[in-house]
Amino acid sequence: MPPSLRASVSLDSGWRFLRADVPGAEAPLFNDSSWSSVSVPHTWNALDGQDGGSNYYRGIGWYRKHFTPAASLAGRRLWLQFDGVNQVADVWVNGVRLGQHRGGFAGFRFDATSSLKLGQDNVVAVKADNRAAADVAPLSADFTFFGGIYRHVSLTGVDPLGVRMGDYGGPGVYLRQRSLSDASASVEVTTRSWNNRGSAARVRVRAVVADHAGVVVGESVSAVRSVNAATGFDTVQTVTIPRPHRWNSKADPYLYSASVEIIDADTGVAKDVVTQPLGLRLASVDASSGFSLNGKRLRLNGVNAHQDRQNAGWAVSADQQREDFDLMDEMGVNALRTAHYQQAANVYDLADARGYVVWTEIPLVNEVADTAAFRANAQQQLLEMIRQNFNHPSIAFWGIGNEQKTSNTATNNLLRDLAASVRAEDSGRLSTYASHIGDLDPVSSHADLAAYNKYYGWYDQSSTGPGAWADRLHARDPLRKIALSEYGAGGSVVQHEENPSPPVTTSRWHPEEYQTLVHENSWAQLKTRDFLWGTFVWNMFDFAVDSRSEGDTLGRNDKGLVTYDRSVRKDAFWFYKSQWTDTPFVHLN
Ligand code: GCB
Missing domain, CATH: 2.60.40.10 (Immunoglobulins)
Known part of the structure; x- marks a missing residue:
């Protein structure tokens, strides 16, 4: 392979940070000596935002960094790359505003060629804002919106005769x-x-x-x-x-x-x-025989996963990310839904290298705003996700949204338009959407593939599993390509009961053994339904939801099969490992 001819430097270290808005902080001579020293990936909520009660900081934070780009970069175009800032970022170099990016999950870059002084001190200033914005998806969701520059920052020098860098952050x-x-x-x-x-x-x-x-x-x-x-x-x-x-x-x-x-x-x-x-592969979905890879049916034994970690929030390190894949490998997972947003590039790299089939999606969760600005932002996030990740063979499905609460005209029109954009951008892959209102509601029919979030045994304790539901829907509409995008139950690792049975309380009493029971029942029913194109456990890992109170686990959603700090594999983890792998549990030497 020809070696890269680009000059790339990491700008991860040596930042100054203040969790407040400060007028004039973009000015090169601004005095930031009292600010704290941080390196990125960084979030301002990791340590104090996870105690529950909707009390974490959602506001503005400033970052500043001095650096001296090498004189040898002369003659190149210089691109300042941010892999992820939540969620609105304004960027200045030497007091000159390069631009703004709206959206917390995609990478973005600015052409900084004319603002940077080579061989001299320069100042980059970033104002990050993690408040809800009326034109930026998601407007609401069941997770903590960690704030800050939570992925890497770099500067890349490219020859002026080169591959285009301004293409929605894509590789060109x-x-x-x-x-x-x-x-x-x-x-x-x-x-x-x-x-x-x-x-x-x-x-x-x-x-x-x-x-x-x-x-x-x-x-x-x-x-x-x-x-x-x-x-x-x-x-x-x-x-x-x-x-x-x-x-x-x-x-x-x-x-x-x-x-x-x-x-x-x-x-x-x-x-x-x-x-x-x-990666060269043929992927297809059939309404009666499910997902096939290279002409053979492949049961997608999937999980959903967020991108957070105890004490790190969304600023997850490469080692932690690898550890998460090790845990999924150990359990025998072969499909991953990156609910509910585009994740860091190394997630897709790991999925490519380890053979996961991936569903990735934009954060169009719960609700839409009926404005041109919101629609434009949703389209922008979709194009960023597709262009930036286009070449990953692991990605089979582009998700256009999750669980819209109402099926009004604005929602349906936007989902229809997003599905059309997927077809226009990438005819080689399928779009999908995770629905929870009315199985045949129009919201579930815009994407190429239908998928449903169903919580039998949990939010709906009247039935023990999703089998009867799946059969009914399949019989009513045999051509509908159906997946179970979420199923699961809370599992507290400090509550125990030998033979638990419903009812349990979602906010208080839900012993670990009950979660196992829900998964045993669900899986027994799912594994025989070959028409399903995939099933995805909610969730592989407990994750931060500041507004949640689940009895002993404030600020968390505890439907994970592994705890938030990754220290405990819950009973249901071992159950899936017994179903999805051939690895013996006990090694006798
Ligand atoms: C859902 C949502 C997901 C939630 C989950 C839950 O259906 O899609 O974002 O976290 O339910 O645990 O309530």
């Missing part, structure tokens, strides 16, 4: 599998580029695919084209890969990589290289 290189058979695979590579030189250029674009060992197995070199100064240009080329090795879930998550080089045709020198993961 998009891989579309056009055909796949045992004999060959054909991948269409779209490269969005930019000539930011002050003069015209002659350019070639070279796309190569390398196998897992780095051996080039397919290549396409474009004809030379002339590009005027300050012009964007797209190149579409096809790379053929003989005898492809498929990405095949956990059994064999085989990855190729695809690289695109932008070559100055006058000198023959490559100016920019972008490398992306490539």
Whole structure:
């Protein structure tokens, strides 16, 4: 693989932070010496927001950082990249406002070329605001909205003749599998580029695919084209890969990589290289036989997961993220719903490498605002999610929302438009939506795939599991592609009762053994319903919900199979491990 030609530096360390709004804090000479020293990922709610009672700080926080970009960056376009700030971020460099980003979960970047002084001290200032905003989804949801710069920050220098950086935060290189058979695979590579030189250029674009060992197995070199100064240009080329090795879930998550080089045709020198993961697979969903991967039915034994951790909030480290995947691996999970939002890039990297089938979604939870600004923001978040994550083979489903409380015109029109945007952006994947009002309500019919959040044994204790519901719906509408997007029950690890039976109280008495019972009953019914395209436990991990009070666990949703601090695997974890893996529980040496 050609090495990257970009110059990238981490800006994670050496920030000053104040949890308040301060007029003029963007000014380069502002005195921040009394502020605390932090590094990012950082959140201002990790330690004091999780005690319940809707009392955590939702407001403005300021971050400032001095740094000296290397003089050797001269001649490059300089992009300041934020992987995630919740939820509205305003960014200045040396007092010059670069822009604002609205939305807490996507990455974003600004062109800082003309504001940065190379080889000298510069000041980046960020105002982050985690209050609800009328035009930004989610307006409400069952989780804590941690505030701050909670993912990484970096500066990347790119040659002015290079892959485009301003594309909804996406990589600028998009891989579309056009055909796949045992004999060959054909991948269409779209490269969005930019000539930011002050003069015209002659350019070639070279796309190569390398196998897992780095051996080039397919290549396409474009004809030379002339590009005027300050012009964007797209190149579409096809790379053929003989005898492809498929990405095949956990059994064999085989990855190729695809690289695109932008070559100055006058000198023959490559100016920019972008490398992306490539997994070749066929995924489909059938209303009677469920999900198939590479032509074989694959039961999606799924879980939902948030992105938080005790004492870290959303500022989850790479090691913690790996540990979460280790726990899912141990339990035998093979499908993940990143409820209810786009998560950090390393979540999708881990899913690619470990063979998870992923449903990722935008945070359109509970309700919509009937305004043009809200609709535009939902579309923006959808495009950011799809462009930024387009090349991850693990992603099979794009989620357009969760549990709208009312099925009014505004909600239905927005869901319809979002489903249409998924089709326009990515014809290779399916859209889905997690519903909970009326099984045949229009809200559940806009996306390609239907899915339902059902809490039998918990919010609805009149029935012991989802089997009868699933059969009824399947019989009424045999062409509907149905999944169970959420099911589960609270499990307190300090309440115990040997043979619990309903009723339990969702806010007080729900012993761990009761949670196990709900899962045993549910799974016994789900495992025989082959028409379901997936089932997803709510939730793999307990998570922070500041407004919740569940008896002994204030500020948490305790439907996880593992506790918030990851120290306890609850009984239901062991139950699923017994169902989903062949690993013996006890090793006798
Ligand atoms: C749901 C929501 C999820 C909640 C969950 C619960 O249906 O989609 O965000 O956390 O129920 O535990 O109530």
